[in-house]
Amino acid sequence: MAVTNDHPGEQAAQEPIKLIGVRDTALSVDEVFQAVGDAAAGGIALFAGTVRNHDGGADVDALGYSCHPRAEAELRRIAEKVVADHPVRALAAVHRVGELRVGDLAVVVAVACPHRAEAFEACRRLIDDLKHEVPIWKHQTFSDGTEEWVGA
Template sequence: MASSVSAPGHPGEQAAPDPVKLIAVRDTPLSLDEVFQALGDAAAGGTALFVGTVRNHDGGADVDALGYSCHPTAEAEMRRIAEKVVAEYPVRALAAVHRVGDLGVGDLAVIVGVSCPHRGEAFAACRKLIDDLKHEVPIWKHQRFSDGTEEWVGAC
């Protein structure tokens, strides 16, 4: 009877040849199903997703709505970050989408996901992807508060 455990040298334990499946900045609602579908890979034993939503508060103030805008290079920067993650982890599939335009409380602002041979790698790669995206991609948030004030927040 053949063992169901992959040998360390098995191709499924390595990064896929072209794992970046979906990178996009969109002005339309994001789809969790679309991102999850992009992450499918028969060699992946772990898939990690992060979904960022618009919350109703920030810094002690009530948020009514917000808008995201981006530099024209935002999508290229997302791809650059994705390639860095792929170089560091055995990624089988990776996807990242970010919304721009006006959003309301509860709307999906960003979805990123990674599939890897094992769950630990998937969690770590997904965390690196969202953290680097948040700090490096030129996407800006304009928050509007219930008291009539507003605030611009740097990259993402």
């Protein structure tokens, strides 16, 4: 017996983008997870990026993110591309700007799809495209006094 995708839950939702933001306040995994809750979704993939204490073999003392004024609009554009290419029931993405400490959440994205493989694929595409295309820049200060801009 062939499996069909005739059930509405097997397709993308009408308005799947639930939460998009670039914020200077603390992020919440719970907020993002709740934003993508959907009774027709069998899989939710969530990625949380945190500030680590090292980069490229050097100890990180401080880290700050800044962005272009259009960063949130670009994040929405990325989300729309993911939704167009995957059967997304719900999607959420938030990125932090400002000064962060080691362990702080820098980015949280989540995607809900009918099945887990689709959710994993869509979530990976969302975070990868966000990191490559959204104009958000990271400034790191290392314990040896050097500093570096990433993505600028």
